[in-house]
Amino acid sequence: MINFDNVSKHYKNSNTPALDGINLNIEQGDFVFLVGQSGSGKSSLLRLLLKEEKPTSGTVTVDGINVAKLPNRKVPAFRRTMGIVFQDFRLLPGKTVFDNVAFGMEVIGKSKKEIEQRIPALLELVGLEEKAHRLPSELSGGEQQRVALARAFVNQPKLLLADEPTGNLDPSTSVGIMKLLDRINRTGTTIVMATHDVAIVDQMRKRIVQMENGKIIRDQERGMYGHTGQ
């Protein structure tokens, strides 16, 4: 599904590389935690997957596609195969829950009929069927993140990238989001989640990829945050 082959990334105005010789393989259906301190290279890694940046050297392959060689006009179609969730939810404040989720389908040209068929089931999945016509400002942080998750999952992507999805949420709300992610993962969707939420990582017991100074220092199945093997 995802393969990093000796990937390095140097930003122009920095002396130290953001990514330094990364080798990583993620299979279809995996659930991977990307952990490490701020500046360890997690975000750079995600940005390379989205083709927001190009690697300085090495190749990134997603679903058989060499991301760096993907022409710009094909990037939108490429992004439709993945869902993205951010720490700050990125909902549109003027649109209702329903419209926010629908937005993900509207911008890629789905018909009104398809949208009206798909969204109720999706809102039910994230447990917000009662709040379809509320505005984001009327929702709690956890509920807003559920809306964002529904939108990310609306086109049934094979890959879901989550950048600190629980970063703005309290622990009990985070558990709910993680359960939801787990349920999405069980449908066969690959999930890569960058986080430094120790409690969550320890609870889930999923694969852990730990980064430091642009290098992978640990890659462990069913790992725990604190056990660095030192």
Next chain:
Amino acid sequence: MRFSFVSKEVGNGLRRNFTMTVALIVSVAVSLSLVGAALLMSAQVDRMKGYWYDKIEVSIFLCGNTSVAFTCTGAVTDEQRKNIETVLGTLESVQDVFYESSADAYEQFKEQFAGSAILANISPDALPESFRVKLDNPENFEKVAGALQSVQGVESIQDQRQLLDRFFQILKGLQSFALAIALAMLFVTVLLVMNTVRVAAFARRRETSIMRSVGASNMSIRLPFILEAAVAAVIGSTLATAGILASKYWLIDGKLAPNLTFIPFVTWSEVLAIVPVLYLVGVGTTVLAASVTLRRYLKG
């Protein structure tokens, strides 16, 4: 991209950016009115040229008793007159030749200045006899003048076009002036479009970033912005068109034409021909400016 979705986005964008939209509409309207005025003036000059050039002629005045030109040795002789007529006959650009004797000229003169005191001081002899030559194209004056200016018996050659050309030059000047202001206004419009689009793109960076992340194509991200600018341009062009049509109806047909009957004015079909040009310039410039700006501010 669904039409209803795009039109909703465009409507929202225009409403949220209301003041800038109004500024854009006014700017487009003013600059296009000037473009229209310049085009109208050019059509008017063409029309007057066509009308008057058709009527003007070249006058070849023949020597009289008192003539001092080097081609004159006293009054023109019959032989010289015949020779001049033959030369005129060989010239290709000459369409028609009328001979006007001194007596004919005097008759004409009497008619034109009937009741004026000047008549008493003029005798038929004082008016030279002449050939009135009509050319196929007034531009060919030089050829005719060249062929005749050193022929014996010709005193002087006068081109009526020279008198008109001075007048046309003034009109041309006014036209260039209007065009220069129009270009300056169009430039201002382009800057305004760029700024409006930039502000709109900044105000909606959240939407566009979300659109990008869910995989909307570059075209569908940019289209609402471009359409917003285009809608403003269409409204502005319509206002400018209304202004041009109104000036034809009230100013030209209502005020000028009834009072200045000797001037042919632009017709409706000539005025209507300007309208598509205005829309094309207005919408084209705006869409182009918007696209260029978006390329810079909405990187995919």
